[in-house]
Amino acid sequence: MKYVEFIVNIVNLNQSFFDEINFCSIDKYYGRFRKKTILTSLDIKCSSKIRFLVSIIYPRGSFMWMPKPIFASTSTNNQTVSRAFDEFKVRKFFYQDKIVFLIPDDVEQYLKDFEQSEFFECNHELSVQNMRIYGRKYKKNIWKQKIASQILINVKKAFRKYKLDYWLSDGTLLGWYRDCSLIPHTMDLDIALNIKQYDSNLVKYFLGNKITPLITVFGQLNDSLELRLEYNGFLCDIFFFYDLNSTHLYAGYQLGRSKMKNVLSKFNRLCSAELFNERHLVPCNYLDYLKEIYGQNDWKNPRDNYGEWSSVVNRGEKWTEDEYPNVFNT
Secondary structure, three states: OEEEEEEEEHHHOOHHHHHHOOOOEEEEEEEEEOOEEEEEEEEEEOOOOEEEEEEEEEEEOOEEEEOOOOOOOOOOOOOOOOEEEEOOOEEEEEEOOOEEEEEEOOHHHHHHHHHOOEEEOOOHHHHHHHHHHHHHHHOOOHHHHHHHHHHHHHHHHHHHHOOOOEEEOHHHHHHHHHHOOOOOOOOEEEEEEEHHHOOHHHHHHHOOOOOOOEEEEEEEOOEEEEEEEEEOOEEEEEEEEEEOOOOEEEEEEEEOOEEEEEEEEOOOOEEEEEEOOEEEEEEOOHHHHHHHHHOOOHHHOOOOOOOOOOOEEEEEEEOOOOOHHHOEEO
16 A cells, blocks of 8 residues: 655645545544644545545644644654644645645755654643742743744744754753743843854844844854844844764853853754744753753752853863954954
8 A cells, every 4th residue: 555645734624625535534533732632634545555644734823833643553654743844835746747736845945844843842831830839930021022032033034044953052942941931030042053054144144133133253163153142132142062072062152261161962853842933943852951951950940040050161271362352252
């Protein structure tokens, strides 16, 4: 038997869809999402030779979300996890001049997005629990959320334009997973990408940008590079990670003239997550990432200051007299 996999938007899934294939056998599968039962997939058999596996996607904020589909056991089905995609345009594809399919207009971009589409929810239970424990102190600031959302949208726009892979890091990653928002006391965002993907167009993009202007460049291209953006008093730090060895990465930052390292284990994949109704990328092993930075269990409890991060080490190096004037460029 041949298997054909499709994605169908729930918005387009009406009775006429089923009427057109009423000669087929259709199995419907359901799942639970936020205490609701939702349709996740269809298993359509029209003959003994072909079977259509249909995953359902839902509009969610500004992106498309696919709950984990459920099919009868088959080794050919690739859709085994929940996924998320930025909205994309489609075009018609004619198969043998008879059958018309819709495919992504930019197939290359879609395939890249698919590799990073595995979707993880934030920890809603922990967020609610902390709200009960800490009350008003934990209350989410709507103004900060709005500003942070605008910054992230614009930063993501730049990364998409230059086809760069970024991820939510440090406090922003912590806020996403633990708080389903920002960490309560923060006034900045943390974004990361690998130095191998550095593109000088990023600096040009943010210089004089109306939403997120570049205000400071820290470090140097070959050591501890960091870009700082600002919008309405809210900062966004873009950290570049360098290879430390075969197993670890580091992002450098400055403490006066001293060079510091934020050292983290290398990871192989980026996945998708939702923050402020937008799809963003996070390390697929986000929990390991958080534990390395904040400690095995300390990340669970909100606090105003985490002190010295578990992942930070003093490199025992200093910028030289000649280097130091060029380490802070405003």
